[in-house]
Amino acid sequence: MGKGYGYGKVILFNEHFVVYGIPAIASAIDKKTVAEVKKCKGKDFIIHDNRDATPGYKEEKLEQQKESIIRIKKAMGIEDCIEIWLHGDLKAASGIGASAASCAAIAKAIADEFGMNLSDEEINEIAYEGEKAYHGNPSGIDNTCAVFGGLVWFIKGKGMERLKIEKPVEIVMGDTGIVANTKKAVAGVRERKERYKEKYDKIFKEAEKLAYEARNALLEMDWKSVGELMNKNHKLLQEIEVSCKELDFLVEVALENGAYGAKMTGGGLGGYMVALTPGKELQEKVAKAIEKEGFYALRTKIGI
Numbered sequence: 001m002g003k004g005y006g007y008g009k010v011i012l013f014n015e016h017f018v019v020y021g022i023p024a025i026a027s028a029i030d031k032k033t034v035a036e037v038k039k040c041k042g043k044d045f046i047i048h049d050n051r052d053a054t055p056g057y058k059e060e061k062l063e064q065q066k067e068s069i070i071r072i073k074k075a076m077g078i079e080d081c082i083e084i085w086l087h088g089d090l091k092a093a094s095g096i097g098a099s100a101a102s103c104a105a106i107a108k109a110i111a112d113e114f115g116m117n118l119s120d121e122e123i124n125e126i127a128y129e130g131e132k133a134y135h136g137n138p139s140g141i142d143n144t145c146a147v148f149g150g151l152v153w154f155i156k157g158k159g160m161e162r163l164k165i166e167k168p169v170e171i172v173m174g175d176t177g178i179v180a181n182t183k184k185a186v187a188g189v190r191e192r193k194e195r196y197k198e199k200y201d202k203i204f205k206e207a208e209k210l211a212y213e214a215r216n217a218l219l220e221m222d223w224k225s226v227g228e229l230m231n232k233n234h235k236l237l238q239e240i241e242v243s244c245k246e247l248d249f250l251v252e253v254a255l256e257n258g259a260y261g262a263k264m265t266g267g268g269l270g271g272y273m274v275a276l277t278p279g280k281e282l283q284e285k286v287a288k289a290i291e292k293e294g295f296y297a298l299r300t301k302i303g304i
C-alpha cells in the first residue's frame with residue numbers, strides 16, 4: 001500500500017490575478033488530505049472518497065475528480081488499475097485547496113506504491129496536471145502549497161519563493177457552504193477582462209502593487225497593515241465579480257468582531273473567506289461570531 005498527503009491552503013493575496021502573472025501570496029494550513037493507493041485488478045481505478053465534505057461537493061466534483069486521476073496516472077506512466085482511498089482532516093470544500101491537496105496526495109501515494117523515487121518538484125508537476133481537470137488553466141499556486149507547505153510568494157511560470165515569518169499567526173476561515181466551480185469563476189474573469197479591458201487593466205495594476213506591499217508587511221509581521229491590505233484585496237476581488245453576498249457577509253462579521261482584515265479566498269463565488277486574527281483570543285471571538293451566524297469556522301494558522 002502506497003501512502004501520500006497534500007496540504008490544504010489559504011490564498012492571502014491575489015487569487016485570480018495570479019492566473020495572469022501577478023504575484024500572489026498563499027500559505028499551506030495544518031490540515032491535510034491523505035491518500036492510500038494499491039495496485040488492483042480491473043480498469044483504470046476505483047476510488048473510495050472518505051473525506052469529510054461540504055454537502056454536494058463530492059457529487060459536483062465527481063467528473064472532474066475522475067478526469068484528474070486519469071491525468072495523474074497518464075503523467076506518471078501508470079497503466080495498472082489502482083484502488084485509491086482518500087481521507088484526512090482537510091474538509092473537501094471550495095476555496096481551501098481540497099482538489100490540489102488530493103492531487104498531491106494521490107501522486108505521492110502512487111509514487112510510493114510503484115517504488116518511483118520522485119522529487120517534490122516532480123510530484124508538483126504531476127499534481128499540476130491533475131489540477132487541470134478542476135481549474136482548466138491553473139496558475140499552479142494551489143498544488144505548490146499542497147506539495148511544499150509553508151508561506152509562499154508565487155508567480156505563475158516562475159514558481160515560488162518561501163517567505164519566512166518568526167512564528168505562525170492565527171487565522172479563521174469561514175465556509176459559506178456553497179460549492180463553487182473554480183473553472184467557471186476563472187473563465188468569467190477572462191471574459192470580463194477582455195470586455196472591460198481598461199477597467200480591468202487598472203484593477204490588475206492595483207493588485208500587483210498591493211502584492212509587493214503585502215509581502216513587506218508580512219515579512220515585518222506588521223499585522224495591522226497586512227489586515228488593511230487584505231481588505232483592499234477583497235475590494236479588488238469584488239470589483240472583478242468573484243465574491244458573492246455570503247462571502248461579503250462573513251467578511252463583515254469577521255471585521256465587526258475585530259479581525260485585522262478579511263477577504264474571500266480561493267476561486268470565490270462561494271467556498272471560504274479568511275480573517276486575520278492574531279492571538280488565540282481574537283481567533284476564538286471571530287470564529288464564534290461566524291458560527292453564531294450558522295456557518296462553519298476553521299481555526300488555523302499561516303506560516304506553519
Ligand code: MEV
Pocket residue numbers: 011014015016017018019095097135137138139140141142182186266267
Ligand atoms: C484557486 O484556488 C485560485 C485561482 O487563482 C485559480 C488558480 O490560481 O489557478 C482562482
